[in-house]
Amino acid sequence: MFDLLVLLIPLFPLLAVLANGLYGSRYSHELAGRLAFGSVGLSFLCTLGVFVSVLSNPEPREVIAWSWIFGGNLSINLAFLIDPLTTIMLLVVTGVGFLIHVYSVGYMHGEEGFTRFFTYMNLFMVSMLLLVMGSNYLVLFIGWEGVGLCSYLLIGYYYEKVSAGKAATKAFVVNRIGDAGFLIAVFLIFSHFASLDYSTVLSQASSLSTEMATAITICLLIGAFGKSAQLPLYTWLPDAMEGPTPVSALIHAATMVTAGVYMVVRNHVLFDMAPIALTTVGIIGGVTALFAATIGLVQNDIKRVLAYSTVSQLGYMFLACGVGAYTAAIFHLVTHAFFKALLFLSAGAVIHSLSGEQDIRKMGGLHNKIPITHTVFLIGTLAIAGIPPLAGFWSKDEIMAHAFVHGYYHLYLLAAIGAFLTSFYMFRLTYLTFYGQSRVEPHVAKHIHESPPIMTYPLMILAGLAVVGGFLGVPPEHGWFHGFLHDVATPVGAAPHAVDMGTLLGLMVAAVVIALGGWGLAHYMYSTRPQMANEWAEKSPQVYTTLLNKYYVDELYDRIIVEPFKKLGELWDWFDRHILDRFVVGIGKGTDLSSEAITWTEKHVIYAGLNVVGYGNHLLAWSWRKLQSGMVHHYAAIIVIGLAILIHLVVLWFAGSSSAGSSMY
Amino acid sequence: MIPLAAYVAVSAVLFMTGLIGVLIRRNFIIVLMSVEIMLNAANINLVAFSHYLNSMAGQMSALFIIAVAAAEAAVGLAIIIVIFRGKMATNVDQINILKW
Numbered sequence: 019m020f021d022l023l024v025l026l027i028p029l030f031p032l033l034a035v036l037a038n039g040l041y042g043s044r045y046s047h048e049l050a051g052r053l054a055f056g057s058v059g060l061s062f063l064c065t066l067g068v069f070v071s072v073l074s075n076p077e078p079r080e081v082i083a084w085s086w087i088f089g090g091n092l093s094i095n096l097a098f099l100i101d102p103l104t105t106i107m108l109l110v111v112t113g114v115g116f117l118i119h120v121y122s123v124g125y126m127h128g129e130e131g132f133t134r135f136f137t138y139m140n141l142f143m144v145s146m147l148l149l150v151m152g153s154n155y156l157v158l159f160i161g162w163e164g165v166g167l168c169s170y171l172l173i174g175y176y177y178e179k180v181s182a183g184k185a186a187t188k189a190f191v192v193n194r195i196g197d198a199g200f201l202i203a204v205f206l207i208f209s210h211f212a213s214l215d216y217s218t219v220l221s222q223a224s225s226l227s228t229e230m231a232t233a234i235t236i237c238l239l240i241g242a243f244g245k246s247a248q249l250p251l252y253t254w255l256p257d258a259m260e261g262p263t264p265v266s267a268l269i270h271a272a273t274m275v276t277a278g279v280y281m282v283v284r285n286h287v288l289f290d291m292a293p294i295a296l297t298t299v300g301i302i303g304g305v306t307a308l309f310a311a312t313i314g315l316v317q318n319d320i321k322r323v324l325a326y327s328t329v330s331q332l333g334y335m336f337l338a339c340g341v342g343a344y345t346a347a348i349f350h351l352v353t354h355a356f357f358k359a360l361l362f363l364s365a366g367a368v369i370h371s372l373s374g375e376q377d378i379r380k381m382g383g384l385h386n387k388i389p390i391t392h393t394v395f396l397i398g399t400l401a402i403a404g405i406p407p408l409a410g411f412w413s414k415d416e417i418m419a420h421a422f423v424h425g426y427y428h429l430y431l432l433a434a435i436g437a438f439l440t441s442f443y444m445f446r447l448t449y450l451t452f453y454g455q456s457r458v459e460p461h462v463a464k465h466i467h468e469s470p471p472i473m474t475y476p477l478m479i480l481a482g483l484a485v486v487g488g489f490l491g492v493p494p495e496h497g498w499f500h501g502f503l504h505d506v507a508t509p510v511g512a513a514p515h516a517v518d519m520g521t522l523l524g525l526m527v528a529a530v531v532i533a534l535g536g537w538g539l540a541h542y543m544y545s546t547r548p549q550m551a552n553e554w555a556e557k558s559p560q561v562y563t564t565l566l567n568k569y570y571v572d573e574l575y576d577r578i579i580v581e582p583f584k585k586l587g588e589l590w591d592w593f594d595r596h597i598l599d600r601f602v603v604g605i606g607k608g609t610d611l612s613s614e615a616i617t618w619t620e621k622h623v624i625y626a627g628l629n630v631v632g633y634g635n636h637l638l639a640w641s642w643r644k645l646q647s648g649m650v651h652h653y654a655a656i657i658v659i660g661l662a663i664l665i666h667l668v669v670l671w672f673a674g675s676s677s678a679g680s681s682m683y
Numbered sequence: 684m685i686p687l688a689a690y691v692a693v694s695a696v697l698f699m700t701g702l703i704g705v706l707i708r709r710n711f712i713i714v715l716m717s718v719e720i721m722l723n724a725a726n727i728n729l730v731a732f733s734h735y736l737n738s739m740a741g742q743m744s745a746l747f748i749i750a751v752a753a754a755e756a757a758v759g760l761a762i763i764i765v766i767f768r769g770k771m772a773t774n775v776d777q778i779n780i781l782k783w
Contacts, residue, residue, distance in 0.1 A: 648782030650714075650775050654705055 196244015
């Protein structure tokens with residue numbers, strides 16, 4: 019029963035992929051949409067069943083679907099590992115995924131590629147489920163590549179737009195760099211353990227040397243940084259906003275980009291053995307959190323602000339991993355999935371209401387025109403900014419408190435500044451979008467309307483989760499969440515530390531002050547004195563343009579990586595044309611010449627011989643065919659003459675051979 | 684008692700008559716009649732030898748030949764009539780299209 023439930027989880031979306039992908043054009047969009055979100059809903063129900071089972075028995079259990087690769091002493095199964103960590107990920111993926119699918123039915127209504135969209139979305143669900151459920155690195159890798167592929171397909175969903183195609187390619191290529199690192203890590207693991215199963219690798223991890231553990235984890239990290247958009251491989255995520263908004267919510271906020279965090283937590287046993295790797299994770303995470311937040315301050319595209327915010331929040335998760343707070347990382351992953359999916363979807367609802375407008379300079383004053391969207395967006399903002407008691411406060415505070423208590427003061431500082439900026443840019447976004455003077459273009463303003471219920475209901479549910487989700491982890495360090503994940507996400511050799519309640523309370527107060535400070539500044543700059551932002555921008559234009567242009571990182575990458583590669587490509591092109599092609603053409607010419615020689619021989623020698631035979635036959639036939647005159651008499655005469663000759667011969671023969679014959683009568 | 688040689692002689696004369704008829708006459712009907720004569724020459728031969736050798740096999744063969752000759756005459760006449768209808772010809776030399 020348990021095994022069946024586990025196997026059904028990825029099976030339902032897979033069936034929907036097959037149905038919609040192969041036969042989707044034969045039935046209505048309505049049915050295709052129902053199949054898509056219905057299958058994910060069924061997966062969610064199965065996940066709930068699995069969750070109940072895991073609650074009573076948290077021991078890791080392996081479910082083998084089938085034996086996949088075996089030979090010699092190598093044996094790899096398509097198998098699923100169900101433990102509390104997987105269960106949490108499954109709940110997030112199928113739960114948030116289901117809500118986003120329902121929302122998408124409303125959001126994508128009437129789109130030409132409706133069925134294609136849902137085929138890709140379901141395929142993404144299958145891949146993501148394989149990623150979080152796999153019990154070995156190979157299944158993880160399939161999921162890893164599968165989500166990358168679906169991300170590519172969905173970013174490029176509006177493929178007739180050049181920018182969407184380019185963004186999709188960029189996401190894919192940048193992800194490939196990370197994937198290469200991940201693959202090398204898998205090879206290293208296999209060469210050392212001769213197995214790819216988590217159970218084998220993680221239980222024998224202590225046999226690794228520190229150098230080997232560092233090499234493996236650094237390679238894993240390259241993969242994680244690519245997938246989860248961390249420095250220096252984050253550039254694809256903001257561009258990925260070219261995809262439809264539900265895609266941004268599902269793939270580029272709630273699930274796929276958190277795969278790197280999941281992978282680090284899953285392999286935390288290896289990371290615990292490699293302090294260098296852990297330090298790297300922490301620093302990269304902290305720097306990314308701050309770096310992306312500064313870019314988010316000045317962006318004018320509503321989705322891009324959220325994209326940089328996602329990069330920044332992922333940075334917090336990696337920071338948590340770096341300080342050994344794996345539970346806090348997963349906790350933040352869960353709450354982030356709630357509020358960031360909420361923010362993206364309500365941003366989608368705003369865009370939907372404004373007939374596709376994404377520039378926040380052309381919004382404003384929307385709070386009473388689309389009240390539901392406004393309310394849920396505000397809840398999302400409060401949650402991400404860290405205003406208690408919403409979800410983001412608990413998880414972010416826990417990460418920062420962990421960093422502080424364990425003495426990572428530099429990381430705490432990065433996270434604290436990042437938190438201030440997060441609060442600031444999120445409230446800036448809210449004020450510019452929903453409050454103040456309306457800057458909506460007149461022809462758009464006429465059509466502003468609230469989204470249909472199929473879009474607002476998922477928003478309300480997500481808003482509810484964003485409000486109460488944080489209480490899973492209350493009280494800090496000892497909530498239900500921590501108990502549930504205790505066995506799978508506790509750092510190896512961590513000494514139980516006595517937490518001073520006073521310090522914790524102090525940190526909480528500090529976090530609240532930081533969040534409120536960001537809010538206050540945003541309120542002052544964008545509500546009380548709206549012209550102030552422009553004054554600041556004019557006062558220090560270098561800073562402003564640098565931020566607006568995202569620190570010129572894209573340009574830098576273009577200059578030092580893309581352009582040299584293009585030059586190299588041109589060099590090879592020249593080499594190909596002028597040297598390889600010459601060679602190939604030479605071979606072609608040689609073949610041509612020799613074939614002409616053979617043709618001549620055939621025509622003049624072989625055909626001549628054959629013709630002699632043919633003409634000989636013809637001549638022979640010509641001389642004999644006169645015999646057949648068509649005259650019955652001639653034939654009769656020939657028969658008679660022939661018969662006469664035969665009889666004559668027979669008689670002669672008898673006369674010669676037997677003397678008795680002649681005197682018979 | 685008529686000697687065997689007399690039968691054979693009659694038979695030979697009849698056969699040659701038929702053979703010459705087939706070879707030199709041009710009319711379908713006469714060619715067919717000549718063939719019948721040749722068959723009956725053979726019959727005489729068979730019956731004569733049957734008597735001389737005191738065996739009934741020759742007479743049996745003669746009876747079969749008479750039956751087959753009747754059938755052959757019927758089929759031959761039918762073919763002649765069809766050809767006559769198609770080509771308005773009774774001369775075998777006119778039917779010479781089956782050749783090189």
